[in-house]
Amino acid sequence: MGHPVNGGSPSPLLLARGSGQRLLVAVGDRDATELLTSTLELAGYRTGAAGSGAEVARRLVEHRFDLVVIDAELPGLDDLAQGGRLKPAYRPPVLLLAACESLAGLVPELGAGERDYVTKPVRIAEVLARVKVLLRGVGGAGRRGGTLDHADLVLDDGTCRARRGGRTLDLTPAEYRLLRHLLVNSPKVLSKEQISRYVRGEFRGDNAIEQLVSRLRRKVDRGGPSLIHTRRGFGYWLGELSGPG
Secondary structure, eight states, X not given: OXXXXXXXXXXXXXXXXXXXXXXXXXXXXXXXXXXHHHHHHHTTOEEEEESSHHXXXXXHHHSOOSEEEEETTOTTXXXXXXXXXXXXXXXXXEEEEEOGGGHHHHGGGGOSSOEEEEESSEEHHHHHHHHHHHHXXXXXXXXXXXXXXXTTEEEETTTTEEEETXXXXXXXXXXXXXXXXXXXXXXXXXXXXXXXXXXXXXXXXXXXXXXXXXXXXXXXXXXXXXXXXXETTTEEEESOTTSOO
């Protein structure tokens, strides 16, 4: 299995934080497991680890976890999706780590309960953000059947495509990642450094992010009410003008 986590991420101390909730990290790659568990612990969570679907089922019977972070390539995942040894009343929220092209088949297999996903290579910032959303049960952007949406803007992670109203957006991979990051965090203001570390894996302090946001804004907001906004001196956010802008 390829390494599912990109380590080029900002400090978890600067991102969404937990308050002692118990998270089970189920990733077959040992290095990725260590990176995820250590980062989540730094962010204020308590963690356990499992290396197979059978081990996930056993750990969930032995302990009550508030959320499970699970790799789509985990050995034995099919058995776990069918219920395994889990008690029907106990189904913690699930955050799935999955390749974009596999989402259409995997997401329906997760069963009942709260569930979400991030696409590989996984960025720590997005994992922390989606964990926070799952644990509180609400999010800035809506999610329906493998899509993210806000107003008439829809992102489909199953096809890695976006549209606004009846118009398909012709986005580059970097533009798609930026739009998804803004949408997932809506209406939070994201700094240029946060965006750069998420989209590019590093922050170089040049004007590349301004140019990327400008190109994306022209594509998203053409012919409709503006959804992408600048908060001067702070960063960028997505939403209606009644938001933080």
